[in-house]
Amino acid sequence: MADAAVDKGWATLLRRNGDEVVARWSEAAAQSLEGRMTRAELERDVREMYDALVAGVGEGDRHTLADASFAELRALLADVSHTRARQGFSSTETAVGVFALKEAMLGVLEEHGDLAAYRSFADFSRLIDELGLYMLEVYAQAREAVIGEQADALLELSTPVVKLWDGIISLPLVGTLDSARTQVVMEKLLQALVDTGSEHAIIDITGVPAVDTQVAQHLLKTVQAARLLGAECIISGIRPQIAQTVVALGIEFGDISTKASLSEALLAALRKQGTDVVRRTGRRDR
Amino acid sequence: MPTPVVVExxxxxxxxxxxxxxxxxxAARTLALSAKLSLVDQTKLVTAASELARNTLVYGGGGRATVEVVRLGPRRGVRAVFVDEGPGIPDLDLALTDGWTSGSGMGLxxxxxxxxxxxFEVSTDVGTGTTVSVVKWTR
Amino acid sequence: MDRVPILKIGDILLVSIQVDLQDHIALALQEDLGDKIVATSARGVLIDISALEIVDSFIGRMLSTIASISRVLDAETVVVGMRPAVAITLVELGLSLGGVRTALDVDRGMAMLAASTEVRDDELEPDEHGAIDTVSAPGD
Structure with missing residues (x-):
């Protein structure tokens, strides 16, 4: 306010015509957000953004979002983008809220502006573009986070532990094993061992496309952890090509027992457990 | 622009x-629970805190630990900082090697x-002391 | 002061760790167990850690040492009831508790000790030597 006589740019215009800007801004934003949120919600958001913007704008017309005075505005925009991303708004619907301010300002300019204000509109426009881009950036991050959570949920679903026999459980692995997935797999398997009181686990990797050093490392860790609980693991479903890569990479499975097929692994586990499998003769050939 | 870490x-x-x-x-367990770390991550953090607190006591001759819940954007985590004014670590690379120990531990x-x-961050000066800072984030 | 109680069941010593162990209590337990194995001529030691929320390198070392000490004194050690999260953490920490036998719970640990005691008795039972397994515990 001090330099009101000198400063006739957009910042002054924005500050002086608060209610009108907010009204026009809400109006413009509502056109694209119709039905997605109530008018009251929208107006509240717009009012908050307006207050934060005005609070951050000091003297003069040249500002960038990186200015320290805009910290509150940045936090607010990030917050709004987050909420929108979680609520399933599209990126356009998220950014349009800010871009609508340009239209609102043009309206205000026509009513009250002079040449100086018009000239400063380029600066204003640049700042608003920055706000929009910033929102989009945060929006993208938030969407990534949502996707990550869904991937986690999928992970939970895709790792079933099945009971094969009293005291023997099996974990059929399908897909690529990375470190995040292995942790989930490990936890599930170990918990299942404890819950079912099983002393044998068969990790079947028929559905794992490739075994590299890292995957092997993860498998070894799982087996070691199971041993600490007092259970033994057998790794089954090792296809010939996988056996070849394992050897070529020089991976040592140490004293961990491996079997080519799940059925052989089951048989081995049954034997260790002291259960004999006997085929009755004479009854099958009738 | 990098989001700053907020201490809750x-x-x-x-x-x-x-x-x-x-x-x-x-303390580490209570805060890990309130930061909603998974059970395994809680256990890992508490175990790490235990190792480092013992280091502070045995090698640093005592000191203090700050345990806090922190937030970075949407993620929360627990940070533990151990400070001592002990003899410091003369060869940090060596101290970070598996199996190396100057005391009675297993060198882990x-x-x-x-x-x-x-x-994981260590800063140490021979004669002035050692500061170790660790963070475990929610996944 | 506070020590971890050691229970004698037949020729087995049972230790159930129910508190967050301070280092000196862990060391005391290690000594007490050695003394008690000798005093009772126990054949096996069962350590239940199902209540432990963490096992760090210090406790891990205690478990390994107990196993080694009892082996020297001709007793088997079985650690039972480790929680999955603890096992995962130990592996990540780089500790595999070499030389320590493990079982899912106390029941299975007992069975494991009974089985290995039997095996040893079988080895020692050639007829010409007569009875060898009369264990007489020294007076309390």
Whole structure:
């Protein structure tokens, strides 16, 4: 306010015509957000953004979002983008809220502006573009986070532990094993061992496309952890090509027992457990 | 622009006895629970805190631990910082090697703790002391 | 002061760790167990850690040492009831508790000790030597 006589740019215009800007801004934003949120919600958001913007704008017309005075505005925009991303708004619907301010300002300019204000509109426009881009950036991050959570949920679903026999459980692995997935797999398997009181686990990797050093490392860790609980693991479903890569990479499975097929692994586990499998003769050939 | 780490809550514990090491463990567990770390991540953090608190006591001649819940954007985590004014670590690389020990442990304290957390920083000066800072984030 | 109680069941010593162990209590337990194995001529030691929320390198070392000490004194050690999260953490920490036998719970640990005791008795039972397994515990 001090330099009101000198400063006739957009910042002054924005500050002086608060209610009108907010009204026009809400109006413009509502056109694209119709039905997605109530008018009251929208107006509240717009009012908050307006207050934060005005609070951050000091003297003069040249500002960038990186200015320290805009910290509150940045936090607010990030917050709004987050909420929108979680609520399933599209990126356009998220950014349009800010871009609508340009239209609102043009309206205000026509009513009250002079040449100086018009000239400063380029600066204003640049700042608003920055706000929009910033929102989009945060929006993208938030969407990534949502996707990550869904991937986690999928992970939970895709790792079933099945009971094969009293005291023997099996974990059929399908897909690529990375470190995040292995942790989930490990936890599930170990918990299942404890819950079912099983002393044998068969990790079947028929559905794992490739075994590299890292995957092997993860498998070894799982087996070691199971041993600490007092259970033994057998790794089954090792296809010939996988056996070849394992050897070529020089991976040592140490004293961990491996079997080519799940059925052989089951048989081995049954034997260790002291259960004999006997085929009755004479009854099958009738 | 990088988002700053926000400290939500925290506590400071002096480490001068065995019992203090247990107290740091319990503080780490309580905060890990409130930061909603998964059970395995809680266990990893508490174990790392236990190793580092013991280091502070045994090698640093006592000191203090700050345990806090931190937030970085949408993620929360627990940060534990251990400070002592002990003799410092003359060869940090060596101290971070598996199996190396200057005391009675298995030589897994520092290197083992590093594997259990997401962020690990040591600053040490011979004669002035050692500061170890670790963070475990929610996934 | 506070020590971890050691229970004798037949020729087995049972230790159930129910508190967050301070280092000196862990060391005391290690000594007490050695003394008790000798005093009772126990054949096996069962350590239940199902209540432990963490096992760090210190406790890990205690378990390994107990196993080694009892082996020297001709007793088997079985650690039972480790929680999955603890096992995962130990592996990540780089500790595999070499030389320590493990079982899912106390029942299975007992069975494991009974089985290995039997095996040893079988080895020692050639007829010409007569009875060898009369264990007489020294007076309390």
């Amino acid at each position: 809550s925290g506590e400071i514990h002096e480490i001068h006895t065995d019992a203090d090491v247990v107290r740091v463990r319990q 304290g520092l290197s083992g703790a590093r594997r259990l957390v997401d962020e």
